[in-house]
Each structure stands twice: as C-alpha cells, then as structure tokens.
Amino acid sequence: MIGSVIGNVDIGKAVIVHVADARDLSFLKDDSFDLIITHPPYMDIIKYSEGKIPADLSNISSLPKFCDEIEKVAKELFRVLKPDRYCAILIGDTRKGRHFVPLAFNVMQRFLKVGFILKEDIPVKDILGLFKQEALALLQSVRIADYYKGKQIPAGYRGLTVSCFYRSSERTLTEAEISPVDALVREMLLQKFGAKIR
Numbered sequence: 001m002i003g004s005v006i007g008n009v010d011i012g013k014a015v016i017v018h019v020a021d022a023r024d025l026s027f028l029k030d031d032s033f034d035l036i037i038t039h040p041p042y043m044d045i046i047k048y049s050e051g052k053i054p055a056d057l058s059n060i061s062s063l064p065k066f067c068d069e070i071e072k073v074a075k076e077l078f079r080v081l082k083p084d085r086y087c088a089i090l091i092g093d094t095r096k097g098r099h100f101v102p103l104a105f106n107v108m109q110r111f112l113k114v115g116f117i118l119k120e121d122i123p124v125k126d127i128l129g130l131f132k133q134e135a136l137a138l139l140q141s142v143r144i145a146d147y148y149k150g151k152q153i154p155a156g157y158r159g160l161t162v163s164c165f166y167r168s169s170e171r172t173l174t175e176a177e178i179s180p181v182d183a184l185v186r187e188m189l190l191q192k193f194g195a196k197i198r
C-alpha cells in the first residue's frame with residue numbers, strides 16, 4: 001500500500017506497481033497471477049501509517065476484526081491467482097499484554113476458509129510406508145537410494161530414487177510376479193502423493 005521499488009528488475013517487461021487497498025483488487029483480472037507473495041501487517045505491532053490512512057490494516061488491534069479484514073484480502077488473492085498456483089504468506093504471531101496471540105494460525109484459517117489449501121510436505125517415511133503396505137509379502141527391504149533437488153526437478157519438489165529388494169524364501173521370483181506389485185505401487189504413489197514417476 002505504501003510502496004517503493006528498490007533496485008533494477010529486468011524481466012524484459014514493464015513492472016507495474018499499484019498502490020491500493022488489498023481488500024479490493026477489482027482492477028486485476030480473475031485467474032491472472034502465477035504467484036502471490038504477501039506480507040500483511042502483524043495486526044498493530046507496527047502502525048504503518050500511525051492511523052493516518054484509514055485502509056491501513058495495522059490500525060486494527062482486535063484479532064477477530066483484523067481477521068475479518070484479512071479474509072477480504074484472502075478472497076481477492078484467491079480470485080486473482082490462477083488455479084494450482086501458489087500464494088506465500090509471511091506473517092508472525094504477537095502478544096497482547098502478557099498473552100500470546102496466534103495471529104499466523106488465525107490468518108491461515110481465513111485463507112483456508114476462502115478456498116486455499118495448504119501445500120503439504122510429504123515425509124519420506126510416509127512414502128516408504130506406502131511401499132511396505134503395498135508390497136509387504138515380497139518386499140524384503142526398501143530404502144531411499146538418492147535424494148535429488150536440482151535443475152530437472154520443479155521448484156518445491158524433490159527427486160527420490162527408491163530402491164526395493166524383493167525376495168521370497170520359497171521360490172525364485174519372476175518378473176511376472178513383481179510387475180503387478182510395481183505397477184500398483186506406482187499407481188498408489190500417484191494417487192496418494194501426486195508423485196510423478198520418472
């Protein structure tokens with residue numbers, strides 16, 4: 001809202017800076033942004049305009065009132081963000097008197113209320129758990145052989161190489177026995193975690 005641009009940005013296009021109240025972004029089209037990064041006031045910890053700008057959300061010192069206004073911002077951000085794209089929120093908690101105020105949690109709830117969903121981090125143990133569950137009878141061991149984060153992997157994702165060792169104490173396993181298990185595990189990885197098999 002109170003804006004300045006520092007440094008040079010060269011993205012081959014003009015950079016447009018709007019100075020506006022984030023609760024009303026009606027000058028922006030629906031589904032038009034690839035990424036939103038937002039850093040709202042932490043309620044009234046810092047009073048940005050010292051009460052001089054009525055639309056300044058840092059004038060608000062009540063948690064429910066602040067959240068009601070943030071919800072309007074969230075609604076607008078949800079509207080202008082393209083489907084399946086990301087919105088990053090930077091916000092911290094605060095204290096009132098001698099009491100902790102979980103501001104970040106409350107703000108997140110309002111973003112969820114208007115339609116955002118949380119980006120989930122998937123623990124490796126959940127992935128390994130799926131292998132054990134799906135291939136239990138024949139799977140002797142499973143481990144992560146490689147963990148990769150680099151150029152070929154999109155931002156926010158990791159490349160995992162999973163090594164599976166199938167064995168039966170009764171017979172020599174054939175390709176025909178392993179293939180369906182392998183296909184099932186691939187399908188489950190896709191269904192449960194949205195994993196891409198490379």
Ligand SMILES: C[S@@+](CC[C@H](N)C(=O)[O-])C[C@H]1O[C@@H](n2cnc3c(N)ncnc32)[C@H](O)[C@@H]1O
Pocket residue numbers: 001002020021022023039040041042048055056057058
């Ligand atoms: C935590 S600061 C973010 C500072 C920013 N990251 C920067 O480095 O300049 C919160 C900002 O939200 C702005 N703000 C307050 N109410 C607003 C509103 N209704 N719409 C848009 N911005 C608002 C304040 O002026 C302040 O600049």
